[in-house]
Amino acid sequence: MTYYIFTLVFFLFDYFILAMGLNIQYGITGLLNFAYIGFVAIGAYVTGVASLPANVAGQHYILGLGLPFPLNTLMGGLAAMALAVLVALITLRRLRTDYLAIVLISLSLVLYDFCNNYVSLFNGADGLYNVPAPFAKTLGLGVNGFIIFFACLTGVVALIMWFVMHRILRAPLGRSLRAIRDDHVASAALGKDTFRMQLKSMMIGSFFAGIGGGLLIQFGGSFNPTAWLPGETFVVFAVLIVGGAGNNIGMFVGALLVETLLVHLPAFLPEIPGHPGLIEYIDLALVGIVLMLMLWFRPQGIVPERLRRTASFGAPERPDEDAGRLDQTAAIAAAVGAEADHDPGSGR
């Protein structure tokens, strides 16, 4: 029972991290990243080969650094981020919306086939296994003890990452990304380098994907291509859409409802006699149905994106509504007067 509960807790926090990463890309910036699970996989694999020792009988892989937590996981995050730079350079300059999505889903299939067949990279179709469980030896943890410990550790990581993401989304950076989502032409006309901004969004989101993947492989000790069939991306999208695209708290609610309750809880139910594995498919169908119902009845999600009120910027409210007492020219000149700051090199 403890095992089940803490497995669910782990998936809750892990998918919270994954959903936050996809949220900045899709919910905030409007990039339809249908290759998202590929970035999760790269994070998982690289974390795996960073933690495994150089030589293990029966497995073929690169690196084998034997690094401890959290260095191995950080490497996974950074590897996913590096992949994002590559993918962004290929796609973002020329493509947007549906076309971007089509190319990304193709790239994800290419990546999948590559990892599946190029055995000496990440051990091909068998994938990596016997990945060390962090701190299990040091703390002398048994199976249950490790599950509890690692679920809590993932919770701490998720909390830190939420804090970072919250800061990013509240900052002008987050606002600029939302501006690009709403109208990229207008944003460029206001001085936003839309390519660089979208690149940042892809990198930050993919870092989250990589960390989430890194935690995933350490939790289970193994990771192989069946874990990241391209369709898995849509589970993360379901988390996002049910929870409420654009809102971090929504990501947590989505992870709880979709990933924990819909995807994983039924896996612990007893099998339907005579139909092994049926529950898994009923599960996926349920995710699809919930997704459709949400899109139909509440497209903004359970916890919609929140607007920022004037007061939160710390500027004093002006005394009266549209009083028109201001000297127009002076006010405009004051606004334009910041012209002296025109410095093309810096900042935005």
Added chain:
Amino acid sequence: MSVADAAQSAAGTAMSPALRCAGITKAFQGVHAVNGAEFDVPEGQITALIGPNGAGKTTVVNILSGAMKSDHGRMYLGETETTGWPSYKIARHGLLRTFQLSRELGGLTVLENLLTAAPNQAGDSLVNVLLRPGVIRRQERENAERALQLLEVYGLYRHRDTPARELSGGQKKLLEIARAVMGSPKVLLLDEPMAGVNPALIDVLGGYILALKAAGVTVLMVEHNLNVVERICDYVIVLAEGRTLATGRLSELRQNTEVVKAYLGEVMDVSAAN
């Protein structure tokens, strides 16, 4: 008399142009929308860009603001050549624009729309976001104060926390201008600011544009309403079939039979019918 001389005589003083384009061409699948347009926009003045439909006015605005690249020709913002620059870079050099059809950032509040336009934001850099939150907070507060003041000027203050997509058409026009002003323009391109606006608001907008001039901003506006042009513009550029047909004051152009034939006559009739 060269184009530059004309600009100077129109402005009455010997000022260098704020914006200059030379031999700009742009073809869409073989059709020349702009075919060698050439003009100077005098600094500190309000200049109207007029011409019949299809004359290439909006294409010129799109090229000058970097939203489109020209096939040939050069353009300058003050002393700096901006040919081929992307629009964000042109905006950072002080040329801002509005759009013929309002392009509000719909999911952002009115205040956030303005804040997005503030130049040189430290908080657009990830490093600053993670390491220098204090700097960002201070800058945000200053920018918000400036933005709220502008919203009061443009009569949008009470809508500061409204998502921009919920504004009316006229309010969106005002937001476009307020947002561009927030970007601290040296030169402001207005693409048909009066289109689809009721007569009362036309006067208000005219007042705002004059206030911009008084604040030292150079304005180039695409405009069809010749009453407006007559009232607020110092200088007029007439485009026809992608070429500069004539430049000068409106009163001078009225004497120009070519211009009257190409454009003014037709529009004068229409405005008389109104």
